[in-house]
Amino acid sequence: MKRTYTLQLDGTYIPVSEPVHPLSYTVRHAESLYWESGKNVIYEQTFDGRFAYLYYYECWIQEKDTIPIAIDMPDIHLLYTLQCDGCIAAWQAETDFAFDLIEGKGAYYYFAAGRYHLQLPKGHHILIGFILDAGMIRPPANRNFKFLSPLIDSKRMKDTTSKKSPDVRVGAVTLKFLQLLFSKINPYILDNEYILLKHLTFLINLSRFKMQDDSDAPHEHRQLIAKAREILALLILHQGAKAKLADVAQTLLVSGAHLNSLHQEYHGCAFQVYRNELMLDFIRDAMHEEEKFAATAEQTGFSGFSEMARFIRNHTGLTSKEFREQSKQT
Template identity: 25%
Template sequence: MKRSVIIKLQQILDKVVNINCLEQLMPNPILRDSQTSYWKRGVDEAILQEFDTLEVFLSCLDTLFCEERTIPIKVKLYDIHVLYTLEASAAIRLYDAQGHLISQQSCGRGMYYYLPPGHYSLTIPAGKSQLFGYYFQSKTFRKKNKKPYVFLHDLLRSRRAQVEEVVVSKDFKVGKRTRMYIRALCRGLKKRKLKNESFVFGIIHDLIDLSAEKISEEETKMSYDLKIAIQARKLLAMHIEEKGQETQINLLADDLKLDLDTVNRYHKQHFGKCLRELRTDLLLTRAKRLLDSGMGATKTAYELNYNSRDAFGRFLKKHSNQTPSEYLQSLDSAP
């Protein structure tokens, strides 16, 4: 397959003769029979391994940087790209020629890209990073072959139409099985061997199948987690309506038949707040709604099951910076 991605390491590093010129970095895994280049400038080091087959182009980039670096990249042809972040101290970031962020990819995550020809840049964090990737032609997914791969449909349509906009897939987990496939692929490469083509494409298919599985698992789990988080919000609001400030969030564990830590984690994941913060928000909203309706501060306090107007006043002051009297005055002065 023709090389369609040029990683311009020469713009930030100097090419050196061999691995003996490097002081710290070692390639792992090693792409057997690959074309390998070594790079160094100061304490920064990099190793680029590349291997081409008839239908897939493989690469592995190891870097060791003292601080965040940005590598220019040129894409020459219309292909589908896959990138696995096997190691990194922070998310890697891909930008287009105008400096617009295309994606952020954390350690242990993978992503598929449709990249039209053009100039891009890849920002890699300080410390040791390892990126493994490959690109292939869309004909791999002709006719019935593409049906199980819903997550790739937008990318494949864009590739076939050769649109000029970047398209990315959902990211997915790079787990133990994915890493095992990548190691097996790297070990089994053999240059100019007929059987190599079927070997490579067999493992590539396994990796794509595994990506589809991981994305489906995460989507299913996300749907379940979100459903629980939404149910928790509704149930807590009902308890606040019924019991006011006497509502305890541990009631949700019995309501949802899940431990409270799990429910709390799901809610924070989807809504950015813990259940205790949600309880405060719901109680504050109900208090203001009662005051808005014309109910006085004392009646509102008892409606919310406070022992006294003062206790209710302290709650309102703490969470809205207004006493009940100040809040009611603000209603009267509102246009």
Template identity: 25%
Template sequence: MKRSVLSKLRQILDKVASAHCLEQLEATLILQDSQTSYWKRGADEATLQDFDTLEVFLSCLDTLFCEERTIPIKVKLYDIHVLYVLEASATIRLYNSQGHLISQQACGRGMYYYLPPGHYSLKIPAGKSQLFGYYFRSKTFRKKNEKPYIFLHSLLRARRAQLPEVVVSRDFKVGRRTRMYIHALCRGLKKRKLKNESFVFGIIHDLIDLSAEKISEEETKMSYDLKIAIQARKLLAMHIEEKGQETQINLLSDDLKLDLDTVNRYHKQHFGKCLRELRTELLVTRAQNLLASGMSPTETAYELNYSSLDAFGRFFKKYSKQTASAYIQTLLTDQ
């Protein structure tokens, strides 16, 4: 397969003769029979391994940088790309030629890309990083066999139409089985061996199947987590309407048959705030609605089960940045 991605390491590093020229970096994932180049400038070091077959082009980039570096990338052909971040101290970020962020990948995550021809840049964090990837032609998938791979449909359509916009899949976990397949693939590579083509293609298909499995698992889990978080919001709002400030968030544990830490984690994951913050927000909103309905501050304090008008007044002013009377006056002025 023709090389369609050029990593312009020469712009940030100098090519050296062999691995012996590298002082600290040692590649831990070896692509057998690959074309390997070694790079160094000052304390920064890198190793790039490439292996091509008829349908797939494989690469592994190991880097050791003293600070974040940007590697220019040139894409020459329309292909589907896969990138696995096997090791990194921070997220790997890909930008287009205008400097707009395309994606962020954390360590232990994978992602599929449709990249039209053009110039890109890859930001690699300081420390040790290891990126493994491959790209393949869209004809690998026929109309009949692509149906199960829903996460790839938009990328395949973009590739077949040769759209000018980048399309990416959602990211997915690179787990133990995925790493085992990658290592098995790299160990079994043999240059110019016909049987090796079917071996490579077989494992690539296994990796794609694993990607589909991981994405499905995470989407299912996310759907469950989100459902619980939404139920928690609705239940807490109902409790506050009934009990006012006497509402305790631990009621949700009994309502949902889950421990409170789990419910709290799900809610913060999807809504960006803990349940205690939500309780305060809902209580303020309930108080404002009661005041807006015509209730006096005293009546509102009673309705929300505060022990005194002063206790309600302190709470309302703390979170609304104005007294209850001033809030009523604001409503009247707006009318």
């Protein structure tokens, strides 16, 4: 996607060739730029994908500064505040639109074209964002993303008023999958755009369960376990055998023991048993697409064929070949 914004750093910021501080997170194959102004340092990493533009800013600020940003074209952004010492105040010039960037929170934004300002307080800050292709979220899938409808409508109408979604919690699970995305980007392989889209789609789906207005209200038990099952299915689709029940619990801010107890109560089996059933279904579907067991194992997140074969035997009593033949018959 085209980059549609410009950092308008003043003349005191000088480009440098080598970072003064080590980056906290490295985006593989990203374009990198570094600037210094006195004791202030700003690092930029960007990657231009077909369906999204990824940007990463890490700042060490010794003297509070305000950074102007020009947005040339209206777009939808997903923006995470991964780290922030204090609060970054942001606003659009000559309008009433203003917002705060606070550590551990993210949000979707429709940014209208115009001039914006970020007021960086003293400290260490990390901002990660994506410019999204609004066409990714279309009917009927958009029914699950009603919180994005006002932003998508504004983008379509080229509204001059910026908008913001409810906040999204940004914790260890989100960071884990952001780092996974950073490590997978590789423009030198044919399926790079698919990989980027797959990981971005997962992050967007995950954000549905991390909306602040949802998470702050107490969950009714049946609703909670329904969400847990939905998140688990999403994790398995994205990671296969690497999907962890602990990530489900962390996403919902509850204990794994509590989820297991509720699953036993409402569905008559342990949550781990349900995970194993989902994994077996996932393997069955992959076997229909792949003839070789090694390819199936890779596609379903196992370290190799032997690990997948053990999983199948432990939970069905069948060999991989017998399991495949049984799957064909059903």
